[in-house]
């Protein structure tokens with residue numbers, strides 16, 4: 001109890017020592033209030049461009065528009081060509097700069113089916129208040145912050161680009177002298193795992209590197225509070241295919257006689273996790289680096305949203321009742337993302353399939369490597385009695401082994417990234433955001449994966465993650481949206497970062 005009180009006192013003291021929004025931020029707020037329609041018009045223009053990474057012609061149109069938008073603000077813009085889509089790099093220097101901030105934001109978006117959208121369309125953005133469509137042109141006074149703009153990448157991740165540009169505009173109109181040079185790195189392949197991003201950053205390290213990297217992606221914490229994060233998860237995945245007979249067989253004639261590969265696969269999958277959600281694959285958690293005392297404290301200070309999430313997802317309980325979601329983000333996962341065997345809803349035949357497959361995904365945390373975790377998974381399959389191969393079985397194998405599984409590792413995916421919450425430069429950055437409304441969620445890591453490690457590890461920069469957008473933004477799904485109030489707050493967050501003292 002004494003410890004808790006001491007902690008509370010420490011937090012209160014820290015908070016009261018922090019300033020309210022700075023004069024520059026308040027001037028940016030005023031500028032925004034006078035230019036709301038213009039800011040949203042630019043967002044609509046950017047959202048109207050389709051941005052699926054696989055469509056290079058579309059992506060280049062985005063790169064062209066972004067180049068024009070940054071050049072208009074006095075940035076020097078270049079493109080780093082890659083084997084895939086270009087990285088757009090914009091730089092603006094300040095005569096008074098004592099250092100450089102490097103922002104990372106991505107401009108590509110996930111695929112979307114317009115038929116699933118009930119508000120606007122992926123590339124025909126629209127504003128709504130609740131269920132009612134709103135014509136922005138008809139608004140004469142301030143725009144309601146509870147309006148939401150619907151469209152692909154409004155939140156993930158084009159909205160933050162517009163917020164950054166508006167902050168630059170607002171600071172220019174206030175004649176603010178920026179203590180930072182600004183580097184902006186715009187990735188065109190994030191949703192596909194950024195396969196060419198790190199090589200492009202290594203090749204251009206001297207231009208990209210700054211004193212601090214701010215990785216801008218992902219939604220705020222579900223509490224709705226301003227959110228920063230200090231790491232992101234890595235990924236590893238594999239497909240396991242289990243074999244039965246060398247073709248589908250009549251279930252009446254051969255049921256009870258031939259191996260049922262779907263049953264064998266189900267037993268194999270069931271052997272991987274216990275009833276409390278713990279993965280029971282040998283050594284699965286061995287190398288996990290536990291949270292530091294500061295990280296644990298940061299989690300304890302985050303509002304607990306477990307019940308809110310269960311309500312939203314229509315669930316009675318979480319898999320691990322004794323561990324809140326932010327702590328689960330610091331444990332590796334093992335999930336089945338897809339199963340395939342025979343037919344369930346279409347073309348139903350009375351046949352036992354010749355094979356059954358599962359796609360397994362593991363999210364990794366600090367201390368874990370993809371190769372090692374996949375080795376552990378493969379060893380587990382072997383321990384369950386399977387002969388493990390990496391190609392289709394031949395006739396001799398089929399006659400030799402009772403159980404055969406093909407194990408295919410999927411290459412690529414992001415590495416694990418973790419930075420210190422106590423680095424002086426990340427502390428300064430977090431404090432600049434906290435000063436805006438005295439509250440800040442600090443997540444030791446987010447659940448998702450990003451090219452965070454390109455900055456924190458490859459470029460060895462102090463790195464912090466910034467979540468600007470509303471958590472209920474439907475990113476990656478239909479009806480992706482951005483709440484206007486979050487866009488306004490995002491502008492102020494960027495203004496605070498661009499004017500923070502070193």
Ligand SMILES: [Zn+2]
Nearest residue numbers: 156157217218
């Ligand atoms: Zn994103």
